[in-house]
Amino acid sequence: MKPLNLCTGCRRSIFGTAWSRRAFSSTPRVRQHASTETRPPRGPRPNMTQWIAQRRLQNARVAGAIFSDPHIAPPVIKEGEGVAYFEEHVEEWTKDPKAKQLLLDFGILEKDRDMLLEAYAKAVGSKELSKEPELYQLDRFSEQHFHRFNISVLYCNIFFTWATHPSQRTFLLESLGVEPSTLAHMEKLVEATDRTYMAEEHPVARCLHRKVIMHVGPTNSGKTYHALRALAAASNGVYAGPLRLLAHEIWERLNLGQIAPKGAEDPSFTGTDITDCIDSLPHAAAIKKFGNPKYARLCNMKTGEEQKYVTQDAPLLSCTVEMMPYNYVYDVAVVDEIQMISDTQRGGAWTSAVVGMPAKELHLCGEETAVPVVENLLKGTGDELVINRYERLTPLKVEENSLEGSWANVQKGDCVVAFSRGAIFGIKKKIEAETGLRCAVIYGRLPPEIRSEQAALFNDPDSGYDVLVGSDAIGMGLNLKIRRVVFDALSKMRSGGGLEPLSVSQVKQIAGRAGRFGMQSADEAPGGFVTCLHDIDMDYLFECLATPFSSLDFARIRFDTDSFTKVSQALPEGATTATIIQAHQYVSALPPKLRYHDQELANLPVYDFIDEFGGKLNMAEKVMHIVAPVSWRDPTTVDALKRFMKDSWTRSYVDIGACLKSTAFYDSLVTVERAREAGHALRNPSILLSNMEGLHKAVILYIWMSFRMPVLYSQYDVAADLKERLERALQWSLEKLSDGAKAEHASNRGDRHQMARALKDIVEGRAEWAKVIEQRKGAWTASTGADVGRADRGSRPYIPATTKLAVKLGALTVKGGTSSEP
Ligand SMILES: Nc1ncnc2c1ncn2[C@@H]1O[C@H](COP(=O)(O)OP(=O)(O)OP(=O)(O)O)[C@@H](O)[C@H]1O
Structure with a gap:
């Protein structure tokens, strides 16, 4: 800039x-x-x-060191200079000890590796590869690289494309003398990681001719407003946002009739199809007080940690993007904050939604910056794209x-x-x-x-x-x-x-x-x-x-259990989790403008943790732990995860009390609760707050696990109570920090709380779920095998209520103690 x-x-x-x-x-x-x-x-x-200019200069100076040092940002390569950079620096990459070790980890014999690297450096240096810039996607070198490791990933990626291209075969085998088994192994790895035709990974969406409508513009321009009105008018549909707060808000607004459906201005509009039976709904009073009964829709909610079902067959669902269901065909789907498609840690969930959401009408709301990457993704799907642009509503x-x-x-x-x-x-x-x-x-x-x-x-x-x-x-x-x-x-x-x-x-x-x-x-x-x-x-x-927005460089892609399994089978036996993830990144052929999450590379040391503590996990469970909401930089949650894993080895279920109550973090909660009861001031409120925030993350992690491994993480109710206690204590502590403020305000916040209570009531009672669970128990015992057996030896397996309901609705498939959810 x-x-x-x-x-x-x-x-x-x-x-x-x-x-x-x-x-x-x-x-x-x-x-x-x-x-x-x-x-x-x-x-x-x-x-x-000035500072930004200085940093760019520093980056350019350290270009030679980028391959080995993860803390040095790659240089910014100007447009048009990418190919020259690629050719000039190839030798540095081929001599980089980390790159060499990586190829050994991928199962390439040392002797063959050295020959291949030398030949690759020569081929690049002699401009052989530059003659086919499209095959090797050399324009990637000119993209803005603000992410660590990327250049090394590109060199390795192109190396595999080059070495396994049929045109090189005779040269590599006959002239260079590379072992045929090495080439066969590399080909197997390339095939296992290949995501070039990722659109085909979503057959249901490919059977539809979808209409994709992008609502783009600056903040506060009414993008979501228009998309939500289309959703409120649809006979069935789904909203997906980046935060559970947002999913909750939209769930509330749809159920209470706070979103006027598209077409409501038409004098012939008589109301939604639940208008007739509104009086029989448990939340009828809330609808009448806080919304418009004519617009009320039945909507369920699903986030990683929470599920709220107003009725078994609600036609609408509000969820977080990671929880989007791909097994139903919806009339309308709304995906919010589409610019998050390039988010280094979560973007893959947006990419999957754009490519694979089976909705006849797919609304994408967000910044203009996302338009080119979405256009690019849709080239592979053949769907129709309409772009609606908006201006800010207020200056x-x-x-x-x-x-x-x-x-x-x-x-x-x-x-x-x-x-x-x-x-x-x-x-x-x-x-x-x-x-x-x-x-x-x-x-x-x-x-x-x-x-x-x-x-x-x-x-x-x-x-x-x-x-x-x-x-x-x-x-x-x-x-x-x-x-x-x-x-x-x-x-x-x-x-x-x-x-x-x-x-x-x-x-x-x-x-x-x-x-x-x-x-x-x-x-x-x-x-x-x-x-x-x-x-x-x-x-x-x-x-x-x-400055006008500059377009996003690429969308992100995530790995899943399928690709994780395939790649691990293509690697030498005993490959570590870190190597499996690196193989996705360094070898995979992707369509243009797509990248794997950077998170995966930044977290490599963390995967050693999965190998160390997750020895008894199967592939699906490993992937689940990798994508779990663990803040790996936060020692509290990492420590909690360790405790959970250790507990699962020694006990039939993970006891949240035994894992968390002996920690200093839990002591902070007790200290705050005592102070609140006694009306005392807090000493060191900042430390207490920090400890409780950490503990809250650990509890959320437990709840997240309990939705996916309900037999092992069986104390959902205990965790939910602890979460509520923590939230009360956190809120009270924050209020205590503002001396003189109305501390009692939070416990008596009038209408807002009344509304929250009214909505809580609309979630169905538990008695009905218990019946279903009894019916399903037989099937579970058969499919969960060891897990249920272990639980039976310890204590009665307890299935969280919300999971029970989800099972009843067919929304979760419980298999091997793990749901099929991402
Ligand atoms: N045509 C309209 N009539 C009435 N209210 C509107 C209209 N358009 C938008 N609003 C209201 O304006 C506010 C901002 O709209 P909205 O949330 O859709 O904007 P946005 O562009 O999605 O913003 P952001 O990106 O900041 O979330 C909301 O409260 C919305 O209900």
Whole structure:
């Protein structure tokens, strides 16, 4: 991105004439620029634009070291210079010890490996491969590589394509003397990893001629609104979003009739097909109080950790993208936040939905950036694509001035964005001390339920909370009444260490949360504002907001049990989990603009853990543990997983109490509960909070497992109780941090809670499930074999209620103690 040194006049033309509210009320002051004299009080902060330029230069200098050092970012290769780079650096890759070891791990004999690498380097160096750029997809070298390891992956990938191409066969076998068994082995590996025709992996979707409708535009432009109206009008359908918070919200809104179906404006519209029987529904009162009975739809909900069934055969389903069902044909499917298709850890779930969702009408909502990759994926499916583009519904204005480094300038309705938990609590403390305003907090480690509570406190004008301090977690899934977004900084810690600037997309997403349509009070002009704490960050803010979105480079793909099994069979016996995953990445032939999740490579040490602790797991269970929601950088959840696995060896079931109650994290919960009962203040609230957040993640992991291995992880109810206790304690602790705020507010939040209770009632009773479970038990015993046997020896196997219902609905197939869910 080129730095845009915008003068005031240019900014006006970009953001419109009314871009600064302060400009109207006061004489514009002379902007201060970075210098030692004007340095903000927090210490030296580099100008973002200069800093990015410096980092790119550093990256270019270390190009030679990229293959071996995972912490060095690959260089940015300019468009058109990719092929030259490929040819110039090939020898470095062929001599890289890690690349050599990898090929040995893949089962290539040392002698053959060295001959092949030498021949490959010669062939590339002599421009032989550049004559067929399409076969080797050499344009991949010009893509923007901000992800570690990618260049090494490309070299290896092209190496396999070259070595197994029929045109090389005679040369490699006869002239070079490579063993035929080595070539046969490489061919087997290439075949096992081949995903070139991934569209064909979804035969049900391929039988339909789908209409794919993309709703694209900036935040707050009504994209989801239009897609949801189509869903509310469909005779059956599914909504899939990135967060369980979002799945829950849409579930609530559909059941309560808060989404007007497409066509409701038509005078002949009489209501949905449940209008006649609304009075007999358990949530009739809630529908009448909180929604429009004419629009109410029956909708179930399914996330990784939670399932809510309003009725056995509800025509609609709201879920998280990973939980999308692929075994039914729907009339309408809505997939939200489609730009997440390139997410390095979860993007594969969006790719599968785009290619394989069996829906006659598939709505994809999100940023314009995703259009090219979706177009590319749909080339392989033959579906029809329609693109609807939207504009922001309310203006977003950039303020001319920063807060000049002072928290005293924070106002009611502001949302301050910072990028570490420590910074968030520090800022909250300062704002409360300097302004007397009260701050709610939202950050990624906080459970979604608590994030939602904190958002409700901020939105409620009578709660006593005026300001929100949050991380980029505010960027998605929450309807927030933000008047102005204030960036504390425009850089954040990268996962491998060190700071990195926020991307244009991140800045736009976060800034765009200000001035949400329909969230303003009647006396406020529509629209939102954005600024920074420090003057020095303002140029980068302007630059990001003035930069058009650049398209996503690629969509992500994930491995599944099938590919994992195939690849492990093609590798030498005893290949480690890490090697199986690397083979997917380094060998696989993919359609253009597709990449495996980076997560898989970043987590390699973690897979040793699966080998060490998961010795008794079968392939499907291994994959399940790999994709489980474990924050591998969070020692609490990793430790919890270890305890769960060890417990499963020694006991017939995983005892959540035995695993978690002896930890310091559980002690923190007890300490907070005692303080709450006694009405005492908290000592070290930050540590207590952090411990409880970790424990919450461990409990969520247990619940996630209990849906997939219900016999082994049999204490769903105990885990659910613990989760609720933790959420109450977390919420109370956060409120305690704001002395003077209305602590009792959370326990008496009026309508919102009434509505939540009413919706809880609509989930069917458990007696009916128990009957079904009895009927199914025989079949289970036969199919689960050892697992049920083990459970029977210990204690009566307990199947979580929600799993029972899912089984009853045929939504889960319980086999080998594991569901067939992703
Ligand atoms: N035509 C409309 N009439 C009434 N309300 C609308 C209309 N379009 C959008 N809204 C409301 O405006 C708000 C923003 O819309 P929506 O959530 O669809 O935007 P979006 O572009 O998907 O935003 P984001 O990407 O930020 O989630 C919502 O509260 C939605 O109900």
